[in-house]
Amino acid sequence: MVDYDDRLHRVYAAGRALEPSSLTVWMQTFAAEVPAKRPLTVLDLGSGIGRFTPALADTFGGPVYGVEPSARMREIATTTASHPNVTYLDGSAEAIPLPDASCDAALMFLSFHHFPDKARGLRELVRVLRPGGVVLLRSQFSDRMPELHWYRYFPSARTVDAEMYLPFEEVRTLAAEAGLVPAAEPQWIQAETPGTLRASYERVKHRAYSTFEHLPTDELESGFTAFEEAAAADPDRELPPIPAALLVLRRP
Numbered sequence: 001m002v003d004y005d006d007r008l009h010r011v012y013a014a015g016r017a018l019e020p021s022s023l024t025v026w027m028q029t030f031a032a033e034v035p036a037k038r039p040l041t042v043l044d045l046g047s048g049i050g051r052f053t054p055a056l057a058d059t060f061g062g063p064v065y066g067v068e069p070s071a072r073m074r075e076i077a078t079t080t081a082s083h084p085n086v087t088y089l090d091g092s093a094e095a096i097p098l099p100d101a102s103c104d105a106a107l108m109f110l111s112f113h114h115f116p117d118k119a120r121g122l123r124e125l126v127r128v129l130r131p132g133g134v135v136l137l138r139s140q141f142s143d144r145m146p147e148l149h150w151y152r153y154f155p156s157a158r159t160v161d162a163e164m165y166l167p168f169e170e171v172r173t174l175a176a177e178a179g180l181v182p183a184a185e186p187q188w189i190q191a192e193t194p195g196t197l198r199a200s201y202e203r204v205k206h207r208a209y210s211t212f213e214h215l216p217t218d219e220l221e222s223g224f225t226a227f228e229e230a231a232a233a234d235p236d237r238e239l240p241p242i243p244a245a246l247l248v249l250r251r252p
Ligand SMILES: C[S@@+](CC[C@H](N)C(=O)[O-])C[C@H]1O[C@@H](n2cnc3c(N)ncnc32)[C@H](O)[C@@H]1O
Pocket: 004, 045, 046, 047, 048, 049, 050, 051, 052, 067, 068, 069, 070, 073, 091, 092, 093, 094, 108, 109, 110, 111, 114, 115, 116
């Protein structure tokens, strides 16, 4: 398990900043899936430092509830991502602090793989969603992993990442057992671009990905040295974009 109260909260904003254009693509993608009425009540489950919550409120009218177990991540969200229609709540997927049938949509953006009890989290989502509600699950799947360009500098990173995620069909089965109807396939969304090799190094060096919490110190040191050298040698090389998987789950 990764503790966001330990180190990750300090580097998350620097290492995982989202361009406004990326946020726009994500909001358009979500808008195409959620119920058409406005306003919508949205749950951002595992909302972190609030990268998405204000945009969700602007796009769907609010209220938006950012539920997050890490006190430090929530603290940053409260100070840097406040919005009149957003409320940040202490809670977790396994005990969502919201009433039954109170939400129209729920976003889990790279939070699902952290849930210790995923089946219970999915049952909680069914409880808080209204009939016709939608879950937007942005995740990775161990059998459909993207080929991140920086894996080459850290020999165990790809395996570590794959071990953090479930295979796609296992997620679909868990969702169906909880009472959700999963799409047959994930959508592949092109929202974020890595930019140049130098820009990528400057972002990744913050170690704001939980992958790095699981790598041995010597691999981190040699990997970041090699990455820095490659970025210095070829700073303006544009990296290929990598699509992100989004699985939509519907509550009947
Ligand atoms: C990779 S961060 C993503 C944060 C945010 N969704 C974003 O995209 O910026 C994962 C978040 O999931 C949270 N998390 C961990 N365990 C959780 C749980 N059981 N229920 C809800 N959130 C959890 C972590 O504290 C962390 O803030």
